Amino acid sequence: MARQNTLFKDAYNRYVAGLKPDAALPTEPEIAAELGVSRSTARAILMRLSDAGIISWNKRQKTVLRQPTEADFFPQEETNSLHDIIERSFMLRILSDEAQPGMQINELELAREIGTGTSVVREFLIRFSRFGLIEKRPNSHWILKGFTSEFALELADVREMFELHSAAQFGRMPVDHPAWTSLAAIQQEHYDLLEDFDERYRDFSQLDERFHLLIHRASKNRFIADFYDAIAIVFHYHYQWNKAFARVRNSRAIAEHLDYIEALQSRDPARIDTACRTHLASARQTLLQSIPQSAGEIGEADTSTVHG
């Protein structure tokens, strides 16, 4: 088949979840906008809802006839976009302990294992290559460079340059800029998390990501924003599978964040710089400690493949 209708299925599920009996549904363009899809897809959803007897549909008259049941939803696994499937599968593979730096990555084999065509895998690898974890030999295979300490150090260096820049920019924003409100909200979320830290310390990753994203937005620089997107994805998977010391790690980070936020709020450049540096230095240390020091670390090429 040429293409899975995962977008349709996912949007359908989302829409079904919000239906209440007897409600009158809005116009097609409104539904499309609400779901973030085209009107064609919105109409396909209405068509199916109508066929399933969940709504009655006659031109502008769209009424919910019954409460949707479990059976009305598409299975969860049919709603994952191919890209997400590949991303997860690939990340799992290359951040796992078996993946050694220098390994070759085979497009065809990867495609077969994931159960997809080669073009999607190819395009994924091209997109993924900007994260600096893989590299292409022209007319030949990809090489896994790996999540090594060199990678972490190079990443940390750039991250520090960018974040110092963004934080300084943040401090220069006009007092009435909405980002200050967002910052205060995030500050409050930090306090909330602390309240119930033992239960909720795992939620910190997500808060961390949002906090740094907010700061980077202040730079209004597409290269910085793109780089942070890349970092966020890599970290997302990395820390998801490296939970050692998560509690103490997050505890320290929260304290630093709160100090950093106050520094930003003071709008004092020197204080911002200091708080930012302190946090970045400890983030760097945390990152380095999270990397398993394997034997293959020293970078000799290994001719085995990534798939074992």
Place this chain on the structure above:
Amino acid sequence: MARQNTLFKDAYNRYVAGLKPDAALPTEPEIAAELGVSRSTARAILMRLSDAGIISWNKRQKTVLRQPTEADFFPQEETNSLHDIIERSFMLRILSDEAQPGMQINELELAREIGTGTSVVREFLIRFSRFGLIEKRPNSHWILKGFTSEFALELADVREMFELHSAAQFGRMPVDHPAWTSLAAIQQEHYDLLEDFDERYRDFSQLDERFHLLIHRASKNRFIADFYDAIAIVFHYHYQWNKAFARVRNSRAIAEHLDYIEALQSRDPARIDTACRTHLASARQTLLQSIPQSAGEIGEADTSTVHG
């Protein structure tokens, strides 16, 4: 057809160019290594050379029978890789004055105009997107963000952060590091260029690229290196088609480079920082001046396509 044998043709041309009558040719692996291709391709070249009567080939005995003529070479245009063709064609299109920010980019149309398949165009666009000049709407078209002054400013900001970092690193390299020799050679090339400036000022771009590349290598950071690769490509095309004031622009840059080189050689951090900042500030100004201030600059979306 599935794939052009441009690699073979290009390698063949390169090899033919170096043949001298009566010479004995080395082994197949050596030829392959010399040309940077696989032995399979090297053998294909030998096969064709033999068929064309240019060499006699019997196992290890490979002798050049005659001097190759014009007619023995493949036409130049058959040796360009598809990627290069697309890159040139696309750059020409999006850096031209007709391309307005906000325009849509149509994969199929682009492929037809370039005379190629859609997959290559797609992959090119994905790779190219890291330069920040285009952006994808998922499940929909690409948008041309354009070579605007915002782009130039964002680029310049990152460039300055990176180059200050790299230059500082350069100054910290051990005295016996080969980079110092390379730096001296590049310094000499600057003097040579100055000697015959009226005739050769157009050669400066290439020297400029090599100089900055050398500095960025000192950072040993893949993100910095990748970013500089991107800059180099964008600038390559941009300045190639914006030759106004090239002479005075290059003259000033050479003077700054020489000062910058001396600062590096002094290994004095403060002096390096100053020289680097001076050069970067003027490079930023040069870049901004080279951008035509068109009406569509202010970023309102334009619904016309890039192909008009």
Place this chain on the structure above:
DNA sequence: CTTTTGTTTTTTATCTACAATAAACATTTT
């Protein structure tokens, strides 16, 4: 005459096929 719905066209996302190229394996030569 503006918005909504109905219908058709265009474009993207993905798969599959196949030539070019690389890589692996087998045989010969030194």
Place this chain on the structure above:
DNA sequence: AAAATGTTTATTGTAGATAAAAAACAAAAG
């Protein structure tokens, strides 16, 4: 036995086909 050549296999690069999704166009309703 090490390296070269000969032969076969695997993998990448590219084109082309097709369903999903978006976009454009046309008709109807307010």
